[in-house]
Amino acid sequence: MVSGSCDQRDAGRGDFQELDQIAATKPFAKLAVKAAAIADIPRLVFQALAATVAGRPGGCYLDIPSDVLHQTLAETEAASLIAEAVAAAGSADPSPPKHKSLDQGIVEAAELLRRAERPLVVVGKGAAYARAEEAIQKLVDTTGIPFLPTPMGKGVVPDVHPLSSTAARSLAIGQCDVALVAGARLNWLLHFGEPPKWSKDVKFILVDVSEGEIELRKPQVGLVGDAKRVVELLNREIKDQPFCLARSHPWVDAITKKSKDNVLKMEAQLVKDVVPFNFMTPMRIIRDAILAEGSPAPIVVSEGANTMDVGRAVLVQNEPRTRLDAGTWGTMGVGLGYCVAAAVAEPERLVVAVEGDSGFGFSAMEVEVRVMASATWFNLRKSIIATLFVSCCYFLLLLYHAVVS
Numbered sequence: 001m002v003s004g005s006c007d008q009r010d011a012g013r014g015d016f017q018e019l020d021q022i023a024a025t026k027p028f029a030k031l032a033v034k035a036a037a038i039a040d041i042p043r044l045v046f047q048a049l050a051a052t053v054a055g056r057p058g059g060c061y062l063d064i065p066s067d068v069l070h071q072t073l074a075e076t077e078a079a080s081l082i083a084e085a086v087a088a089a090g091s092a093d094p095s096p097p098k099h100k101s102l103d104q105g106i107v108e109a110a111e112l113l114r115r116a117e118r119p120l121v122v123v124g125k126g127a128a129y130a131r132a133e134e135a136i137q138k139l140v141d142t143t144g145i146p147f148l149p150t151p152m153g154k155g156v157v158p159d160v161h162p163l164s165s166t167a168a169r170s171l172a173i174g175q176c177d178v179a180l181v182a183g184a185r186l187n188w189l190l191h192f193g194e195p196p197k198w199s200k201d202v203k204f205i206l207v208d209v210s211e212g213e214i215e216l217r218k219p220q221v222g223l224v225g226d227a228k229r230v231v232e233l234l235n236r237e238i239k240d241q242p243f244c245l246a247r248s249h250p251w252v253d254a255i256t257k258k259s260k261d262n263v264l265k266m267e268a269q270l271v272k273d274v275v276p277f278n279f280m281t282p283m284r285i286i287r288d289a290i291l292a293e294g295s296p297a298p299i300v301v302s303e304g305a306n307t308m309d310v311g312r313a314v315l316v317q318n319e320p321r322t323r324l325d326a327g328t329w330g331t332m333g334v335g336l337g338y339c340v341a342a343a344v345a346e347p348e349r350l351v352v353a354v355e356g357d358s359g360f361g362f363s364a365m366e367v368e369v370r371v372m373a374s375a376t377w378f379n380l381r382k383s384i385i386a387t388l389f390v391s392c393c394y395f396l397l398l399l400y401h402a403v404v405s
């Protein structure tokens with residue numbers, strides 16, 4: 001985030017809208033820096049971008065005081081400052097941070113999975129971010145271990161994969177004896193990895209880019225590193241002494257049966273055309289429309305409370321990084337900004353926002369940004385926003401019924 005602040009000479013003297021913004025943003029940002037002079041700007045922009053995407057991604061803050069905004073410099077000097085900043089960024093080591101050797105941990109993790117009676121792979125958004133889809137799919141396919149995606153981990157392994165335990169979540173986490181958690185934090189979304197949702201004897205193998213996360217959770221085996229790299233190492237280790245749970249294995253069979261059962265129950269609800277709309281009927285219509293798009297799959301932005309929860313269960317993600325939702329903290333207002341960002345990042349994909357009316361209201365003005373941007377550099381025909389206004393649909397249906405009757 002780039003923002004302005006008061007003139008540096010007047011700071012501390014009660015200037016208009018004076019605030020120590022660096023102090024205010026520091027607790028929430030990975031990096032909070034101020035450009036004290038115009039010449040600092042290129043270096044700080046690159047520094048903030050690098051910090052944003054390094055390790056666990058997160059927001060950075062760059063403060064440009066008003067006196068700096070009014071400074072000028074020669075175009076040639078600006079060009080050389082930018083060139084220097086680009087060169088410095090280019091020479092930075094792009095490889096993931098080196099951590100202490102993973103060798104021992106990888107052997108222990110493979111052994112734990114091999115000996116487990118009821119193993120589970122939990123796929124988090126960190127795995128999606130690390131582009132670990134090939135490695136994780138290979139792990140699941142070669143070992144036959146069921147997997148459970150977190151909301152934004154959906155699609156790393158296709159939702160339609162027969163070993164998906166999304167529809168048998170309670171059984172999977174409640175009864176697994178070893179859980180490999182790749183790129184997901186054991187926070188409230190995963191019930192802190194504790195009973196009663198998890199068995200008290202479950203052994204966790206935790207893969208995370210942040211050493212702090214491993215120290216906090218104290219898993220049986222902690223593997224600090226990028227999910228793609230770690231799972232690739234694990235695949236290599238397993239290859240030397242392969243194992244695979246058959247579909248008839250009691251654990252796999254129990255998960256598959258439970259999933260089928262629950263999917264059937266949900267489908268029975270989904271096929272009904274409930275009017276006035278409940279959450280299921282419009283969600284089914286949206287699901288089918290999205291699936292009809294095929295590949296490249298649309299990016300689904302999901303926001304709201306019930307809308308997001310029901311959408312997580314009903315909407316199908318078969319490609320990685322195709323679901324963005326209000327995230328770990330359930331922050332309303334991110335949805336339409338995400339749409340704009342997703343359309344910029346992936347112009348060849350449709351972007352479909354499935355929003356509760358309140359969530360939509362938090363950032364409805366972004367639609368204007370979206371429309372203005374479409375006219376200039378987005379391909380409008382290929383990039384749509386389908387927004388679900390539950391209350392509006394309800395109203396329209398009442399109207400429809402009034403007309404029909």
Ligand SMILES: Cc1ncc(C[n+]2csc(CCOP(=O)(O)OP(=O)(O)O)c2C)c(N)n1
Pocket residue numbers: 303304305306307308329330331332333355356357358359360390
């Ligand atoms: C920034 C922010 N403010 C307030 C909330 C509290 N909150 C949680 S869900 C929600 C509204 C959800 O309503 P809606 O988007 O209509 O979704 P629905 O439940 O109808 O599907 C609010 C305000 C929040 N999560 N984030």
